Amino acid sequence: MVKYNLDRTFAALSDPTRRAILARLTAGEASVGELAAPFEMSLPAVSKHLKVLEQAGLLERRRDGRTLYCRMQPTPLQDASEWIARHRAFWEGSLDSLASFLTTETQDHE
Numbered sequence: 001m002v003k004y005n006l007d008r009t010f011a012a013l014s015d016p017t018r019r020a021i022l023a024r025l026t027a028g029e030a031s032v033g034e035l036a037a038p039f040e041m042s043l044p045a046v047s048k049h050l051k052v053l054e055q056a057g058l059l060e061r062r063r064d065g066r067t068l069y070c071r072m073q074p075t076p077l078q079d080a081s082e083w084i085a086r087h088r089a090f091w092e093g094s095l096d097s098l099a100s101f102l103t104t105e106t107q108d109h110e
Helices: 008-013 016-025 032-038 043-055 077-108
Strands: 059-064 067-074
Touching: 008 032, 008 043, 008 077, 016 032, 016 043, 016 059, 016 067, 032 043, 032 067, 043 059
Parallel strands: none
Antiparallel strands: 059 067
16 A cells, blocks of 8 residues: 655645645546636646645546546545544543543542
8 A cells, every 4th residue: 555645745735725625626526627716816826736736646637638637536635544543542542641640639639
């Protein structure tokens, strides 16, 4: 299984425009024009966002005649989700231990 670069994934997700593009692509493939329509920016600016998403492995492009279509590639998001889940389990366990310790300490000093 290919593991995508988490730094690129999180960097791509750090921008609200790119997150909005990915949210739109969860509904299915879309042309670049359709992806650009909701944004008040030039087509070249949207293309730069698409390039960042593509370099992170989060989208794939295909051409049909003169129209360029994009679709979401979820594997890097799955890799990021797995990374977050591993760290969440550690921190939740650590915070539960801290809460238990603080509860015991508070009861001992009452």
